[in-house]
Structures are given as C-alpha cells and as structure tokens.
Amino acid sequence: MIKKKKFRSLLIASVIGSSVLLPSATIGYADTIPSQGADQPKYVKHELRAAWMASVLNIDWPSKPGLSIPQQKAEFIQYLDEQKQMGMNAVVMQIKPTADAFYPSKYGLWSEYLTGTQGKDPGYDPLAFMVEEAHKRNMEFHAWFNPYRITMSLGKEANLSDLQKLPENHPARQHPEWVVPYGQQLYFNPGVPEVQKFVIDGIMEVVKNYDIDAVHMDDYFYPYKIAGKEFPDQNTYEQYGKNQFSNIADWRRDNVNNLVKDINEAIKAEKSYVKFGISPFGVWRNKNVDPTGSDTAAGQTNYDDLYADTRTWINNGDIDYIAPQLYWNIGLPVADYAKLLDWWSKEVEGKDVQLYIGQATYKINTESNGVQNWFNPEEMPNQIKLNRTYEAFKGSMHFSAKDLRKNPLGIADRLSNELYKQPAIVPSMPWIDDTPPESPKAINVKQKQEGIEFKVKESKHDDASYYAIYRFDGKKVGDINDSNNLLDTVRLEHSDQTYLDKTAVKGQEYTYVITALDRTHNESSPSRPIPVRAK
Structure with a gap:
C-alpha cells in the first residue's frame, strides 16, 4: 500500500510531469490521477463546504436591485436549497460590500444592491432572515465584510469631490478626513486610527445583534496596486507612523495586523464561539523575493502589495481559519495549485488555525490567461481530491454560488453525486471550545x-x-x-x-x-x- 505522503508526491509528480511533455495550454494530466487512490479518502467526515454569495454588483444575491421582499427571500432560499443538495454545510454571505449594510446599522446605510438606492429601507431585515434560513438547514452563516471599500468604480479617476455623490448621512461624507481616492474608487484610509475603530465597531454591531457563526473577510485590505499610482497616504504615515516605522510598507502592514488582531479580540470578548476567518489572495510572497515564500511568480502578493501579512496572523493566532484563494490550475507554471496547497498546508502546521481552500469554480469551462485546463471536467474534482490528501486541509469555499448554479462541466452534479455525496460536519476548533455536549437520552x-x-x-x-x-x-x-x-x-x-x-x-x-x-x-x-x- 502506498503511504499517504508518498501517494501525494506521486499524484503531484504525475501532474507536473505531464506539463513537461505537453504545451501548457493543453496540459493533459487528468487521466493520470486515479479517481480514488488506496490512501486517498473518498469522503471526509469533518470538512467545511461553503459557497461565497457576493452581493456587490448583485453578483449572486439579490439577482438585481429593487426586487420585492418575497422575490428576494425566494431567491435566497433557492440558493440555500441548491447548496444543501450539493452537500454544503456553510454559506459565506457578503453583508457589507461597500461601506453599506444588509441590516439596519449605525455604521452604514442600507445597501443600494437591495433597493437600487443607497439608504432606502428594504422593508425587512435581510440579515436576520438569512441567518434564520441558513440555520434551518443546519448551515453555518459566515458574515462577510469588506472593511475599507466605499465605492465601486466611478467610471473615472476618483477624487474627494466624489463624496458629494453619496447620501448626506453617509459616514464617509460625514468624515471626509477618513477618505482617500485611489484609481476609480474611494476608500477609508487604513492608517487612520478612527477608521480602524469604525470598522471594528461596525463588525461588532453584527456580532452582538445577530446569531452568526463567523466573521469573514476576503482579500480586500489595501487595494490592489495600480501601475504608476501610489496609494495616497504619505501624510497619514508622517502623522501616525513615521516615528515608529522606517518605511511606509511596514507601517501599512502593521495597520492591517492591528485591525485583524483587534477584530478577533473584540469578537471573542463578546461571543467566544464566533469564529474569525480571512480569505486572502493565494500568494503570501514569491520565493524569488523571500526564500520562505512559495515557488510562484505572482504579479502581486499579500505581503508586498496588499500589506496583508497572513503569516503573522497565523503565527499569532489572530484568526481561526484562513482560506487562501487558490484560483489557478494544477501545474500552472507561474502559480501551481499543487505547490500552493502544499505551501499553505505547511504554514498552518502546528498552529491553532484551520486551512480552507478558496476554489475557483467560476473559472470552470473558461480559458484563463491562454491556459485551457479549466475546460477539463476533472480539474476541480482533482483539486478537491488532492486537498484531501493533506491532513491540514479542513474544507473548501467555492466562488461563487451563481457559478455553482450554472453547473459548468457538471461540477454541481459531481459535488452532489460524488465528491460531497456524504454529508460532512464542520471541523471543531478545540482552542475555542473542546467540551462536548451530553449524549442524547430521550x-x-x-x-x-x-x-x-x-x-x-x-x-x-x-x-x-x-x-x-x-x-x-x-x-x-x-x-x-x-x-x-x-x-x-x-x-x-x-x-x-x-x-x-x-x-x-x-x-x-x-x-x-x-x-x-x-x-x-x-x-x-x-x-x-x-x-x-x-x-
């Protein structure tokens, strides 16, 4: 019998080896991977299975602004029923996409993605409804926040005068000193202490008032860099960071580190059982910059460009789970899914942090940067099978619910009938609580x-x-x-x-x-x- 570690090495080698023999656009590795190896678990009892549901730009839910309350509710219920049928046990719902809210809030106006008009009351509490429906199906509800984004693209170069386009009672308009324009968007400035408190207070409003299971953030911290444009926070650095940090990059990372740490501490002080997880970009640092980084050649990275030092969060226990977005195929030279899975598995080893993998379901049956592996119906199933050969792997998050609904190359059917056919229990986190309840008696x-x-x-x-x-x-x-x-x-x-x-x-x-x-x-x-x- 092949030992698990050796089997995994052979599995990866068969994938990478085939890329040497064939052009990168047509890597033909799928048939070399056995459908279920002797030591490759077919089902995993403890495994988080979730889909992201994005509200920004009405990507997933609601399908468009201005739907009636019954229409909005029916759409959400249909999504949950579909996901439950696929074997999911959690949902990650975006409830604060652009400094707004899908619930009555003191820290943001009603989202325009509900009614079409920012600040307009939809006539019910969508968040309370969504949490209740998720729990009816015994699915965890992860409340997804975007901390700094105020607007999506304005269609032109943004400037502070664009604040006048926001409703008069918008927090950004009431505090223009918190705001910076970058590219075609407006952001809250992460280096302003009042901004950090505002973000934390906004999250804690939800933790206190709703029965959520987790607070979730994705890869949007400092914005992705725009070529030739520097993020305009030099004055903020000189005011708050120059005496302590010799360069602006370290100060920016410290701002994000402090935010993450303080959010976690605030959550645990209020409700110790509520988890805190982050889904960062899939590359911490490239190996050519840092020998401890991954063997990748990503154009932007967490540490150097988004100022998101995921390693510090993991090492300090400031998060309960990390779900890197591994949105590349197995064998891709610049960012090999298999190599990144291995790297992230080692990052969490021995730490009180669970590893979930962000799966690029949205790429199935599409061409990505000239690489056609996503036309292969075995790409995503093979990724999930490879995940399960790692002890550190504790689950997957799929982007996004709408793409699963489309069932590209039959992936939803594969989940329902094969990969997620057996139900799974969300893994426990003993550092939060390790005392089981009583056995059922009556x-x-x-x-x-x-x-x-x-x-x-x-x-x-x-x-x-x-x-x-x-x-x-x-x-x-x-x-x-x-x-x-x-x-x-x-x-x-x-x-x-x-x-x-x-x-x-x-x-x-x-x-x-x-x-x-x-x-x-x-x-x-x-x-x-x-x-x-x-x-």
Missing part, C-alpha cells in the same frame, strides 16, 4: 408512511445545537467516524426536534445512533443503539 421512534421518524428531547442543561444521525445495516453499531454511516445533521430550533429517514428500505433491519453537537461542533458520545426494522 429519543422516540415512530414508523411512518414516509419513513422512520426520530424525535429527540433536548435536555434543559445541555448545550447541544444540533444532532447527527448515524445508520448501520443489521443489529450492530459500526464506526461513527466513518462518514459513510452519517445520514444527516439536523439543527435544534425548539425543544422537540424530529428527523425523518426517508431512505430506509422496507423490511431491512437497521441500528441507529444519534450524537449531539454544540455550535463549535464538539460531538458527544453516541446515544443508546436504536434497532429498527423498516416497515
């Missing part, structure tokens, strides 16, 4: 026309948030760590929770057990065995 079983119904009565002293239902053929209890035995998970929304097994075959004898899990996914020992012969 369980009633009923045979119904539609299937076998289980009702679990919640203990008054229990901290369970949901249940996992396991089923075994015959009269013996098998291994609950084998994901093939996991039927489903169901969220506790009231004292008596029911689950209906519609897949039981009439006449077949089964043994069920049920476990309780808390909201950080610590799992109890199994309940007593429940033998049932399906009628």
Whole structure:
C-alpha cells in the first residue's frame, strides 16, 4: 500500500510531469490521477463546504436591485436549497460590500444592491432572515465584510469631490478626513486610527445583534496596486507612523495586523464561539523575493502589495481559519495549485488555525490567461481530491454560488453525486471550545408512511445545537467516524426536534445512533443503539 505522503508526491509528480511533455495550454494530466487512490479518502467526515454569495454588483444575491421582499427571500432560499443538495454545510454571505449594510446599522446605510438606492429601507431585515434560513438547514452563516471599500468604480479617476455623490448621512461624507481616492474608487484610509475603530465597531454591531457563526473577510485590505499610482497616504504615515516605522510598507502592514488582531479580540470578548476567518489572495510572497515564500511568480502578493501579512496572523493566532484563494490550475507554471496547497498546508502546521481552500469554480469551462485546463471536467474534482490528501486541509469555499448554479462541466452534479455525496460536519476548533455536549437520552421512534421518524428531547442543561444521525445495516453499531454511516445533521430550533429517514428500505433491519453537537461542533458520545426494522 502506498503511504499517504508518498501517494501525494506521486499524484503531484504525475501532474507536473505531464506539463513537461505537453504545451501548457493543453496540459493533459487528468487521466493520470486515479479517481480514488488506496490512501486517498473518498469522503471526509469533518470538512467545511461553503459557497461565497457576493452581493456587490448583485453578483449572486439579490439577482438585481429593487426586487420585492418575497422575490428576494425566494431567491435566497433557492440558493440555500441548491447548496444543501450539493452537500454544503456553510454559506459565506457578503453583508457589507461597500461601506453599506444588509441590516439596519449605525455604521452604514442600507445597501443600494437591495433597493437600487443607497439608504432606502428594504422593508425587512435581510440579515436576520438569512441567518434564520441558513440555520434551518443546519448551515453555518459566515458574515462577510469588506472593511475599507466605499465605492465601486466611478467610471473615472476618483477624487474627494466624489463624496458629494453619496447620501448626506453617509459616514464617509460625514468624515471626509477618513477618505482617500485611489484609481476609480474611494476608500477609508487604513492608517487612520478612527477608521480602524469604525470598522471594528461596525463588525461588532453584527456580532452582538445577530446569531452568526463567523466573521469573514476576503482579500480586500489595501487595494490592489495600480501601475504608476501610489496609494495616497504619505501624510497619514508622517502623522501616525513615521516615528515608529522606517518605511511606509511596514507601517501599512502593521495597520492591517492591528485591525485583524483587534477584530478577533473584540469578537471573542463578546461571543467566544464566533469564529474569525480571512480569505486572502493565494500568494503570501514569491520565493524569488523571500526564500520562505512559495515557488510562484505572482504579479502581486499579500505581503508586498496588499500589506496583508497572513503569516503573522497565523503565527499569532489572530484568526481561526484562513482560506487562501487558490484560483489557478494544477501545474500552472507561474502559480501551481499543487505547490500552493502544499505551501499553505505547511504554514498552518502546528498552529491553532484551520486551512480552507478558496476554489475557483467560476473559472470552470473558461480559458484563463491562454491556459485551457479549466475546460477539463476533472480539474476541480482533482483539486478537491488532492486537498484531501493533506491532513491540514479542513474544507473548501467555492466562488461563487451563481457559478455553482450554472453547473459548468457538471461540477454541481459531481459535488452532489460524488465528491460531497456524504454529508460532512464542520471541523471543531478545540482552542475555542473542546467540551462536548451530553449524549442524547430521550429519543422516540415512530414508523411512518414516509419513513422512520426520530424525535429527540433536548435536555434543559445541555448545550447541544444540533444532532447527527448515524445508520448501520443489521443489529450492530459500526464506526461513527466513518462518514459513510452519517445520514444527516439536523439543527435544534425548539425543544422537540424530529428527523425523518426517508431512505430506509422496507423490511431491512437497521441500528441507529444519534450524537449531539454544540455550535463549535464538539460531538458527544453516541446515544443508546436504536434497532429498527423498516416497515
């Protein structure tokens, strides 16, 4: 039997080796990767599976501004149902795309992507609705914030006079000293202490008022560099950073580091179970600049261009998860997915930080920089299979929900019927909490026309948030760590929770057990065995 480490090396070697023999635009590696190797796990019981849902420019939801409340709700529910069918157990929803809000806020106006007019009340609380619907399906809700962006492209070179185009009560217009123009957009200046407090207070408003599971940020810190244009914060540096930092780059990184650290500390002080995660650009630094960087040749990097020092966040425990956007194909010379996966796996090794991978679902069936690997239906499945050969890998986030809905090259079908066919439980984070809830005690079983119904009565002293239902053929209890035995998970929304097994075959004898899990996914020992012969 091939050991896992050796198998992974052979897997990667077969991919990279094929790129030597064939032109880069037609790398034919897919058939060299076995569909399931002996040591390559087919299913993983503990794995976060999520899709990003972008609201900016109405990318995913709502599909356009100005929809009625029932239309908006129906669209969101359809997305969640589709994602649940694909095996997802979390959703990452953008609730503050451009210094605005998808909820009533003291730190931003109602988003124009809801109604078409910034500041116009949509007539309900979308965030409260979305969290409730996600939890009904036992999906985590990760609230996605963009900290500094005030506007999208203005169609021309931005300047401070563009603030007059914003509503009079917009925070940026009320505090023009916080604002800098760069390219065709306006940003809050990350170097202004009042801006950092404003960003943190805006996030904490949501943490305090909504039952979210995580705060999420992506790759937008200092903006991506524009050739020939310097970010206009020299005066801010001289005011706040010059005495402490010998160069502006180190000061900028310190600004972002402090923001990340302070957000995490504020979240944990308010609700210790709420996670904080960031999805940065996929390259920290290139190896030709820093020997400890990745073997890549990315044009811009986190450390040197976005001033996002992901290594510091990981080493200091300032985040609970990191989800680098590995939006390249396996074998790509300038940024090889396989090499980057290996590099990031080593970055989190031994740290209290989980590694999720940002998957480029949006690229499937498209040409990317002249490389046609994304026309290969095995590219994304092979990436997920390669992920699972790494112990550090804890899950995937797919960009984005709309692209999954399009099902390019059948990827949604592959997730539903193969890669995510078995349900998965979000990995626990023992540094947040490592105490499991009590095992379920009071369980009633009923045979119904539609299937076998289980009702679990919640203990008054229990901290369970949901249940996992396991089923075994015959009269013996098998291994609950084998994901093939996991039927489903169901969220506790009231004292008596029911689950209906519609897949039981009439006449077949089964043994069920049920476990309780808390909201950080610590799992109890199994309940007593429940033998049932399906009628």
